Amino acid sequence: MLAAIQAKIRADRPLSHADGMALFAHPDLLELGALANELRQRWHGDRTYFNRNLHINPTNVCVAGCPLCSYSRKNPEDEGAFTLTLRQAVDKLRARLEVGDRVTEIHIVGGLSDRLPFTYFTDLLAGLKQVKPDLKIKAFSAVEIVHFHEQYGFSVEEILRKLKAAGLDSLPGGGAEIFSPRVRARICPKKCDAEAWLAVHRQAHRLGIPTNATMLFGTVETVEERIDHLLRLRDLQAETGGFLAFIPLPFHPENNALASCPMPTAAEILRTMAVARLVLANIPHLKAYWISLGLSVAQTALWFGADDFDGTVSEEKIYHQAGAQTPETLSPAEIIRMVTAAGRTPIERDTLYAPLTPAEG
Amino acid sequence: MTLDRDLFTQGRAAFAATQKAYAGHGFFESIQRYQPDGRAPGPEKGKTLYVESFDLAAMGGLAGAKQAGISVIAESLGSATLYDALDQGFRVWLRTPYRAGESSLQRTERLRSMQDILDQFSGMDALWPSPLGEPQGLDTLEFFSACRALFPAGHVLSDLVLLGHKLGQLCLTFGADELVGPIGTARQLRLGDNAQSHDVTELEARQWITAAGLIPRKRLESGHVAND
Numbered sequence A: 001m002l003a004a005i006q007a008k009i010r011a012d013r014p015l016s017h018a019d020g021m022a023l024f025a026h027p028d029l030l031e032l033g034a035l036a037n038e039l040r041q042r043w044h045g046d047r048t049y050f051n052r053n054l055h056i057n058p059t060n061v062c063v064a065g066c067p068l069c070s071y072s073r074k075n076p077e078d079e080g081a082f083t084l085t086l087r088q089a090v091d092k093l094r095a096r097l098e099v100g101d102r103v104t105e106i107h108i109v110g111g112l113s114d115r116l117p118f119t120y121f122t123d124l125l126a127g128l129k130q131v132k133p134d135l136k137i138k139a140f141s142a143v144e145i146v147h148f149h150e151q152y153g154f155s156v157e158e159i160l161r162k163l164k165a166a167g168l169d170s171l172p173g174g175g176a177e178i179f180s181p182r183v184r185a186r187i188c189p190k191k192c193d194a195e196a197w198l199a200v201h202r203q204a205h206r207l208g209i210p211t212n213a214t215m216l217f218g219t220v221e222t223v224e225e226r227i228d229h230l231l232r233l234r235d236l237q238a239e240t241g242g243f244l245a246f247i248p249l250p251f252h253p254e255n256n257a258l259a260s261c262p263m264p265t266a267a268e269i270l271r272t273m274a275v276a277r278l279v280l281a282n283i284p285h286l287k288a289y290w291i292s293l294g295l296s297v298a299q300t301a302l303w304f305g306a307d308d309f310d311g312t313v314s315e316e317k318i319y320h321q322a323g324a325q326t327p328e329t330l331s332p333a334e335i336i337r338m339v340t341a342a343g344r345t346p347i348e349r350d351t352l353y354a355p356l357t358p359a360e361g
Numbered sequence B: 001m002t003l004d005r006d007l008f009t010q011g012r013a014a015f016a017a018t019q020k021a022y023a024g025h026g027f028f029e030s031i032q033r034y035q036p037d038g039r040a041p042g043p044e045k046g047k048t049l050y051v052e053s054f055d056l057a058a059m060g061g062l063a064g065a066k067q068a069g070i071s072v073i074a075e076s077l078g079s080a081t082l083y084d085a086l087d088q089g090f091r092v093w094l095r096t097p098y099r100a101g102e103s104s105l106q107r108t109e110r111l112r113s114m115q116d117i118l119d120q121f122s123g124m125d126a127l128w129p130s131p132l133g134e135p136q137g138l139d140t141l142e143f144f145s146a147c148r149a150l151f152p153a154g155h156v157l158s159d160l161v162l163l164g165h166k167l168g169q170l171c172l173t174f175g176a177d178e179l180v181g182p183i184g185t186a187r188q189l190r191l192g193d194n195a196q197s198h199d200v201t202e203l204e205a206r207q208w209i210t211a212a213g214l215i216p217r218k219r220l221e222s223g224h225v226a227n228d
Helices: A002-010 A017-025 A029-044 A086-098 A118-131 A142-152 A156-166 A181-187 A194-206 A223-240 A266-279 A295-301 A332-341 B007-021 B061-067 B081-087 B104-120 B137-150 B165-173 B202-211
Strands: A047-051 A053-056 A105-108 A136-139 A211-217 A243-250 A308-311 A345-348 B025-033 B048-052 B072-075 B091-098 B126-131 B155-159 B178-181 B215-218
Touching: A002 A017, A002 A029, A017 A223, A017 A266, A029 A266, A029 B007, A047 A332, A053 A086, A086 A118, A118 A136, A118 A142, A118 A156, A142 A156, A142 A194, A156 A194, A194 A211, A194 A223, A211 A223, A211 A266, A223 A243, A223 A266, A243 A266, A266 A295, A266 B165, A266 B202, A295 A332, A295 B137, A295 B165, A308 A332, A332 A345, B007 B137, B007 B165, B025 B202, B061 B081, B072 B081, B081 B091, B091 B104, B091 B137, B104 B137, B126 B137, B137 B155, B137 B165, B155 B165, B165 B178, B165 B202, B178 B202, B202 B215
Parallel strands: A047 A308, A047 A345, A053 A105, A105 A136, A211 A243, B025 B048, B025 B178, B025 B215, B048 B072, B072 B091, B091 B126, B126 B155, B155 B178
Antiparallel strands: none
């Protein structure tokens, strides 16, 4: 079976749902990894991308209350709830710049607030760009965009145009979770459905806004539902070509209502990375998000299809609330050391994967 | 260190050797270090107590160890005490240190000295790869593959405390056949002194071994396999 799949991959033919199922069931993890690595090598050689990024979470007050979430608070008065003022948010960037951190990207995601005006978000983007005009801003998951649409009454297209005018450069891939309605009803019943998530990304791509895509795995989904998720992303990519990277995210069970789900095993994480690389052969980059995977698995994933190590990630909160044991930030030098030790060539990139000047600590 | 050999070839050779050594079984064993002052922290019964060989003198030698219920001697130098330990029925686990970033020459030297010890003392139960400092993912996996090649018919231990849970799991695909660490029947709450606990449950250990493609079995203090 694997030989037939290998032949398809070498001929650049798309894999079927049955192929995906066969890959997940294949007993030899290393054989699967070698196949994913072959495709990774063909596209990227030894190059492994990373960037200098800062995470800003404007608020954790969220009306969704998803069972999978360890991060959100229902009300602003709840213990641990916060909403940054615009000044506080912009000062986070200023603070990084003042210590010499050459941040090139801001990643912004937050709770679904019903208290903030839309201008809070456009002013946030504009304020950050004012501090560093060449900064790239990757902000607001499709779930947040749908919430803006429902909260403020603008169409999705209008929302995206207004955000782009204020400084938005790309959308992150969050909120996709698993597209299956059965799973969404269990883990995030108040988030937008798959069709809405895909529609936001389709619209963004049409407006020239590139995006990423994620898949949260290891909750209550079946392997079949994972494959279905990947194929729906591949179909949209075939239509628009707007996805830059795919990011598989293993579920972290601590401090949330799905704590009875065991965290995916390391072997399961690498298997999912490899299958994603092979099935999503039209999305150029596969990200090993070290915050979520853990450093050792992320480094190993660079041989299981991944070509992107994400970035320095200052101030990550969401996964650490869910029990992630990783550091909250890595220096460029640490990333370079880990990538080099993996036998790969580190390439510092911007948001759109254009290589920047040679990486240094 | 850079990977100048094929990771997958190394891994598959190591995994095949592991499968051959134990007919496709992978093991887990709850272990606890015994301190010379008599402390063996941890509330669980049924843990395998081990002592570092350099602590033996402070507890009355092998006789004292036997009296304390210790079944495993951990050793890294191949001292003459090992002859006696093996004679007296202790299991001996050979600590196999390594450091991320060391040169190929240093790594080769380490493995050679371990080989010398294995050649000198027959009857060793296990190799115990032990990182000096923070372990790195691929470097560790390569080292485990080398350890399996060094000790094809014995146990190669993946220490969940030294390696962390995820890297510890991955080592099962690269030559390790046994997870060791604080493995209990139920998870203790991560509070107070236990906040940074590495404890795992037997269920988790079984799941991790199964995910690596091996059949999980529990090893007891005696070194024998429990009847599941």
